[in-house]
Amino acid sequence: MTGQDAVNTAKAFNEAVGVTGVVMTRMDGDSRGGAALSMRAITGAPIKLIGTGEKLDGLDEFYPERVAGRILGLGDIAGLVEKAADTLDQEEGERLAQKMMAGKFDLDDYASQIRQINKLGSISGILGMLPGMGKVKEALGDKDLDTSILKKHLAIISSMTKAERKKPAIIKASRKKRIAAGSGSTVQDxxxxxKQFDMMSSMMKRFNKLGLKGLMRQGMSALMPKGMGGGGPPGAKKRPYYHIVVADSRSPRDGRFIEKVGAYNPMLPSDHAERVRLTEERIKHWLSEGAQPTDRVARFLGNAGLAPKPAYREQPKKSAPKKKAQARAAEAAKAAEAAAA
Structure with missing residues (x-):
C-alpha cells in the first residue's frame, strides 16, 4: 500500500494495538516515500526500517535525509553507493573492467555482469536512487524496467558449453536449437x-582501439556500429556531416578556405532544428560582399529567409530509349520497302 492507503492502515492499527515503530516497505518501486511524513505525524512512532526488496537483505536502516531527497526528486546517491559497496564484488568488477578495456569480453563475463546487476535489485529501484531520473522512469514504464530479459539471457548462457561461451562465433543453427531447448526459450531469443553481445563486443573493441583521448575527440558515436550513429546507414557517405564555408574561389572544394558560416547534417530529419545551422550575421556580410552561394546553399539560405529562393530549373526530358528508336527505324525501313515494291 502507498499514499493515503498506507496512512489509513497505520492509523487504524495504531488505534487498535498501539505502534512502537514503523517499517516502510516497497521503497524500491515507484513510490518516493511521501507517506513517511504522514505516518510519523499520525502514529507518533519513529520509522525504523525501509524495505527495498522481497528478501531479508532488502531491509535497510531508515535515513530521513535520504527519503527527503527522494520526495524532492534528488535521488539517494549515498544509499546507492552504500548498497553497491555492500553487494558488489569489487575484485570481480575490476576483472570485468580490465577485460572490457582489453576488448576480450566473453559470454561468461556477460553472465557475471548480469549477476552483479541482479544483486543491486530492480532497475526501477536503482533509477529511483539517481537524481533527476524520476521522469525517465515514468517515460520508460514498467515493461521496459522488467529484468526478466536479463534472467532469460542468464538461462540461455547457462545452456551453452564452455567453448560456446568463450567463442560465440561457433554457435550455428543446430547449436542454437539445442541451447533454446535447454533454456526454455526460442531460437529467436x-x-x-x-546479436546484442556482438554489438557490445564491437563497441569494446572500438573503445580499446580509440583509447580515452580518441573517445573524447570523436564522441560516443564513434563506439556505435554502422547504421547506429557510428558510420551512418548502409549506402551512406563516410562523412555525412558538411560544413558551409566561404572560400576564395568559384569552387569551394578547390578554393582557399576563409570562414565557416554553417553546417549541414543530412542524417537528421528534414524538420529537425539542427539539420541546417547558419551564422546569419556572417552570411549577410558575405552576401553583401558579392559571395555567390552554390545551388544547395542557396536553397538553405532561401528557406532561412536570408536570400531569395533559387528559381526552379526544369529538368530536360529524357530521350527515347535506344531500342525504341531502332524499332521505329526498322518499321520505317519496312514501310519504305513496301512502298517501293
Missing part, C-alpha cells in the same frame, strides 16, 4: 542475445 538466442539470436537476439548473440
Amino acid at each position: 538466442v539470436n537476439k542475445l548473440l
